[in-house]
Amino acid sequence: MTMSELDGRKAEQWFRRRGLPAVVRGLEDNLTARIVPAVVWLGLTEVLYEVLTAVDGDAEFPTKLENALFRVLYTVTLIGTIVFPLVGSWLAAAWARDRVLDDRGFVPAVVIVAGYVVMGTVVDTVLHGNEIWSAALEYLAWVVSLLGLTAVGVGSIFGWALRAAVRQLRSVGTMTSRAMPLMLLVTTFGFYTAEIWQSAGQIPRDQMWLVLVFFAVLGALFLRSVFVAELRGLTTEGGWRHRVGALPDDPFATLTTPADVTAPPLTRLERANMLLILLLTQLLQALVFATLVFFAYVVLGSLTVPHDAVKSWVSHDPTPGEMLGVQIPLSNELVQVCLFIAAFSTLYFLATIVTDAAQRKTFFDPVLDHLEVSLAGRAVYLAHFEPRSAARRSGEGDRQPQP
Numbered sequence: 036m037t038m039s040e041l042d043g044r045k046a047e048q049w050f051r052r053r054g055l056p057a058v059v060r061g062l063e064d065n066l067t068a069r070i071v072p073a074v075v076w077l078g079l080t081e082v083l084y085e086v087l088t089a090v091d092g093d094a095e096f097p098t099k100l101e102n103a104l105f106r107v108l109y110t111v112t113l114i115g116t117i118v119f120p121l122v123g124s125w126l127a128a129a130w131a132r133d134r135v136l137d138d139r140g141f142v143p144a145v146v147i148v149a150g151y152v153v154m155g156t157v158v159d160t161v162l163h164g165n166e167i168w169s170a171a172l173e174y175l176a177w178v179v180s181l182l183g184l185t186a187v188g189v190g191s192i193f194g195w196a197l198r199a200a201v202r203q204l205r206s207v208g209t210m211t212s213r214a215m216p217l218m219l220l221v222t223t224f225g226f227y228t229a230e231i232w233q234s235a236g237q238i239p240r241d242q243m244w245l246v247l248v249f250f251a252v253l254g255a256l257f258l259r260s261v262f263v264a265e266l267r268g269l270t271t272e273g274g275w276r277h278r279v280g281a282l283p284d285d286p287f288a289t290l291t292t293p294a295d296v297t298a299p300p301l302t303r304l305e306r307a308n309m310l311l312i313l314l315l316t317q318l319l320q321a322l323v324f325a326t327l328v329f330f331a332y333v334v335l336g337s338l339t340v341p342h343d344a345v346k347s348w349v350s351h352d353p354t355p356g357e358m359l360g361v362q363i364p365l366s367n368e369l370v371q372v373c374l375f376i377a378a379f380s381t382l383y384f385l386a387t388i389v390t391d392a393a394q395r396k397t398f399f400d401p402v403l404d405h406l407e408v409s410l411a412g413r414a415v416y417l418a419h420f421e422p423r424s425a426a427r428r429s430g431e432g433d434r435q436p437q438p
Contacts, residue, residue: 045286054195056188057308076124232348235375236368278411298414
C-alpha cells in the first residue's frame, strides 16, 4: 500500500467515524470486521434480556420486590442491560478500527460472528424450544442484514450515532443547569393534577408509544425545515475554507489544498446524509434530555405521590409497571405520566435550541461546527483522491483483456 493509498483510507475512515459514509468514494471493505461491534451489542443485549425475563417471570417477583436489597439489585441489572452492551460494542469498535484500516482481522471476526450465530441458536433451541434450523436461519439472517447495511454505509451512521450518544452524556450537567430548571418549573404543577393521571396514566402502553412517536415526528419536521436552510448556508462556495485548519493532522497534515480548489456540489446522497446527521445529533440530545426529565419525575413521584393519591386519581389501585416486556419496580401509572411529561418537555427543548440564542450557542452551534469541519475535509479529500480514483477507473476501462 502506498502512502497516498494509506492516507486515502485514513481519510475515508475519518468520514465514516463522523457518520458521513456518503462522502467516501467506493464501497465499504472488510465488512466482516466492521459488523463485529453490532454483533457484540446484539449478543450481549440478548443474553442480559434472557436473564431479566428469567428473573421477572417468577410468580413470586412482586413479593421479592418488597425486599429492598432485591429491588436495588434488580434495578442495577436493568441499568446494566443498557450499559454493558454499549461498553462491549465500544470495545469491539476500538478493536475493529485498526483492523479495518490495515485490511486484517477477518479470521477473528468470522469466529466472533459464528459464535454469535451458534450461541444464539443453542439458547433459542434450549430455552424456547425452537427448531434448530429455523433458529439458525434467523441468526444468519441478522448477520446478512448487518453485512448489507454496513456495505451501503448504514453501519457507519449507526456507529457514529452510538458514539454521539455516549458523548451527549457529557452534556448532562449543562442540560441540568440550563435547560431543565424552566421546564421543571412549568411542568411540575401539571404533574400533581388528577387530569394528567386520569388521561396519560390510564391509556394503553401501545397508545402511549404512538403519542411519543407523534411528538418525535413533530420535532423532526420542525428541525428538518431549519436544517435545510442551515445546510444551504454552510455549502456556499468557499464557506468551508476557514475550517481547513481544524482538520486532524492525520491524515490531512500531509495534504495541501491550493487556494483555487473548488469543492464539487453536494450530491443528493451526501446532502441527505448530512441532514440525517444533523437530525440524529439533535434527536440524541433530545433523548438524553427526555431521559433526564423522565427520571427526575420518577424520583419526584416516588417520593411525593403516595399510593392512596394515585388510587384516588385513577379510581383503582396502581398496577405493576412494565417497560419493553420487563417488569420494573414502579407503578404503571407513574411510568405513563412521566413518559408523557418527558415527551412534552423534549418537544419544547427542541424548539428552544434553534430559536433561543443562548440555547442555540450551547446545543446547536457545536453541531454546525462539526458539519463545517466535515465539509472542509470533504473538499481536501476529493481534491486529492477522487482524481486518482477516476484515473484508476479510466485505466482499468482502457486496459484490454489478455488473450
